[in-house]
Amino acid sequence: INSLSTTQKDRFDKIVSLIKKSHKVVFVAAGTSYHASLLGVYFLHKAGREAQTLIASEFRDYANIDEDTLVIAVTQSGETMDLIDALKYARSKGAKIASVVNVPYSTVQRMSNISIEILAGQEICVAATKSFINQVILLLAIAKDCGYDVDLDKLSEDIKSVFRSEGKIKEIAHSLANSKDIYIIGRGLSYPVAREIALKLKEISYVHAEGMMGGELKHGTLALIEEGTPVISLINGNTDIISNTMEVKARGGRIIAITNQENKNIEDMADDVVTIAAENDASFSLLATVAGQLLTYYIAKEKNLPIDKPRNLAKSVTVK
Ligand code: G6P
Numbered sequence: 001i002n003s004l005s006t007t008q009k010d011r012f013d014k015i016v017s018l019i020k021k022s023h024k025v026v027f028v029a030a031g032t033s034y035h036a037s038l039l040g041v042y043f044l045h046k047a048g049r050e051a052q053t054l055i056a057s058e059f060r061d062y063a064n065i066d067e068d069t070l071v072i073a074v075t076q077s078g079e080t081m082d083l084i085d086a087l088k089y090a091r092s093k094g095a096k097i098a099s100v101v102n103v104p105y106s107t108v109q110r111m112s113n114i115s116i117e118i119l120a121g122q123e124i125c126v127a128a129t130k131s132f133i134n135q136v137i138l139l140l141a142i143a144k145d146c147g148y149d150v151d152l153d154k155l156s157e158d159i160k161s162v163f164r165s166e167g168k169i170k171e172i173a174h175s176l177a178n179s180k181d182i183y184i185i186g187r188g189l190s191y192p193v194a195r196e197i198a199l200k201l202k203e204i205s206y207v208h209a210e211g212m213m214g215g216e217l218k219h220g221t222l223a224l225i226e227e228g229t230p231v232i233s234l235i236n237g238n239t240d241i242i243s244n245t246m247e248v249k250a251r252g253g254r255i256i257a258i259t260n261q262e263n264k265n266i267e268d269m270a271d272d273v274v275t276i277a278a279e280n281d282a283s284f285s286l287l288a289t290v291a292g293q294l295l296t297y298y299i300a301k302e303k304n305l306p307i308d309k310p311r312n313l314a315k316s317v318t319v320k
Contacts, residue, residue, distance in 0.1 A: 001152060003119055004141055011116045015072075015098050016145045018114065019049060022096065023068035027053035028086045030317070032128035032199060033074045036135035038192035039285055040074065043143030043150075057320070059086035067094035074139075075099065076123060076131040077316040078106020085320070087111050100138055102131050125308035126315050127204050129293050132196065133159070133286055140282050150282045161277045162290045169291060172256055172272050173298030176207075176230055183221060183231045184211040184292075185248075187241045189285045190234035197232065197292030203310050205299040214244035227252035232292070235259040235266055236284040245269060258288050 004012045019025055025044060027037035037053040044051040054062050063086075065071065071090040075083055078101040087097055087108065099112040102120050109115040118134035137155060144150050176182065182201055186194035191213050198211030212221060214233075225231070231253045233245040242265055249255055249269045257270035260278040267273060274291050278284035300307045 001137060001141055001155075003117075004138075008116055011114055012142070012145070014114050015116055016142060018070050018096060018098060019044070019142070019146055022070035023066075024050040024052070025070050025072060026063060026065065026090075026095075027051065027072045027074055028056050028059050028063075028083060028090070029053065029074040030056045030080050030082055032132050032196060033076060033135060035192045035196040035199070036132050036139065037072075037074045038195070039136050039189060040072070040139035040143070042189045042192070043139055043148050043282070044146060046150075047143045047146035047148040049146055054086075056080060056082035056086045060089050063090070065090050065093040065095045069093075069095040071095045071097050073097065073099040073101075073108050073112065074135055075106075075108050076102045076120075076128050076135075078103045078108035079316045079318055080108075081318045081320055083108060084111065100135060102134070123315075126310055126313050127200060127307075129200075132289065136286055136289075150280060152282070154279070155283055155286065158277060158279065158283045159286055159290055162287050162294070165274050165276070165291065166294060168272070168274055169294045170298050172274070173295055173302055176295075177299055177302040179207055179230050181224070181229065182207055182209045183225075183229070183248075184209065184234070185214040185217060185231060185241065185244055186211070186234035187214045187238050187244070188236070189281050190236055190238075190241070190288065193234055193285050193288045193292065194232075196289055197296065200293060200296040201299070203313055204305065204307050205296045205303065206305060206310075207299065214241045217244055217247065222247065222251065225251040225253045229253045230256060232256045232258060233270070234288050235261055235263075236278070236281060236288070237261055242266065258291050260284055260287070
């Protein structure tokens with residue numbers, strides 16, 4: 001964050017001014033970076049800006065781009081082939097291109113009119129973890145400058161506080177190590193987090209997982225809930241997610257709540273509770289992600305899996 005008022009100040013101010021000038025913002029990304037961009041949409045909406053995000057590989061068919069659009073690519077490597085292809089298309093439509101990257105001088109950075117770096121340092125393991133956190137922090141800082149009322153001062157301390165729950169998370173991981181399917185539900189800004197935790201469960205813990213909107217449960221997934229089916233519920237003060245969680249509980253689901261709320265209903269319905277010290281929505285998204293990352297790490301460890309190098313996956317996907 002410090003770099004945004006020092007070494008990267010010019011670029012930061014330019015991105016913010018482009019966002020303010022453009023008719024709409026369309027993020028484009030893949031994998032974990034896509035989940036960060038979904039949060040970016042949420043934050044920009046809170047700042048009153050028009051924004052959406054699209055998966056890079058489907059960009060050409062689902063985007064409506066013109067000269068008044070600002071396309072923001074979010075990418076750790078800056079080399080994802082689908083993303084490069086999407087940006088070529090955006091450029092052909094006359095859109096301005098901005099990017100949020102980790103790797104400097106990468107192809108995406110070179111294709112951009114303006115690019116800002118998350119400065120997360122080299123990320124060696126296949127699973128994107130620290131890059132996701134830093135992407136989200138940068139998107140928060142951009143949204144804050146556009147008018148989102150959010151306090152970012154205590155974020156790093158708050159993130160460290162998640163490790164107070166490490167013992168509890170380890171216990172839960174032990175009990176989940178043999179699970180075949182895990183569902184994660186969230187609403188609002190917890191929805192992208194649910195998707196991100198599911199992705200991590202698949203890629204490093206080799207567990208089938210679905211991260212979804214709490215409100216969509218009743219349209220299909222509820223049929224899969226049996227006695228003991230694990231469901232992780234991300235509860236950040238939204239009362240609707242509590243009712244969604246109760247619906248799961250009523251069907252015998254095993255509830256693991258990740259929450260910053262002190263609420264008797266949550267304690268009563270949850271089999272396990274991981275409490276995080278998030279003071280606002282923005283920090284909830286980061287702290288809940290870190291709790292999920294730790295959980296998936298410990299499940300993978302229980303199963304003796306190659307955490308840094310999961311099978312069949314690559315750090316940078318340079319094919320279509
Ligand atoms: C690969 C990586 C993921 C990453 C995705 C997008 O699938 O294994 O961790 O989220 O590519 O990569 P990018 O470098 O564009 O963020």
